[in-house]
Amino acid sequence: MSTTTTQIKVNQNLIRDNVPEFISVDISPQRNNGEWAPNSPDLNVMDYSIWSILEAEACSKPHQSIDGLKKSLVKAWNKIPQEVIDRVVDDFPKRLQRCIDAGGGHFENK
Structure with missing residues (x-):
């Protein structure tokens, strides 16, 4: 896992834990994230x-x-x-x- 991907996951976890309306997104490289802008x-x-x-x-x-x-x-x-x-x-x-x-x-x- 790259440093960038790790940092994104850390950031998402922090926000998920502190922001009730957080919208998570799958950032895995296998996914093209076409549903996320x-x-x-x-x-x-x-x-x-x-x-x-x-x-x-x-x-x-x-x-x-x-x-x-x-x-x-x-x-x-x-x-x-x-x-x-x-x-x-x-x-x-x-x-x-x-x-x-x-x-x-x-x-x-x-």
Whole structure:
């Protein structure tokens, strides 16, 4: 078993033990995981919500360096209210159902 696979299993076990609504997935190499969309931006909290908040706040002006951009992103992250993050995470089951209803294809979140 590769180090990556071992770490994924450890992470899944940790989450399974602490998150009641955890959805497990078979990550074995023999399976093509066609039923799981691990890279879907529609199912990634950072992609469908948080990055747009960070971009609007941290990237509204040019940065002189990568370090400046990093500092701006950290500052923007720290300004996001916990309630916003909670709302985005709580919306995930609805997004997941919309993805299922769309047969795994793209869907609009309305």
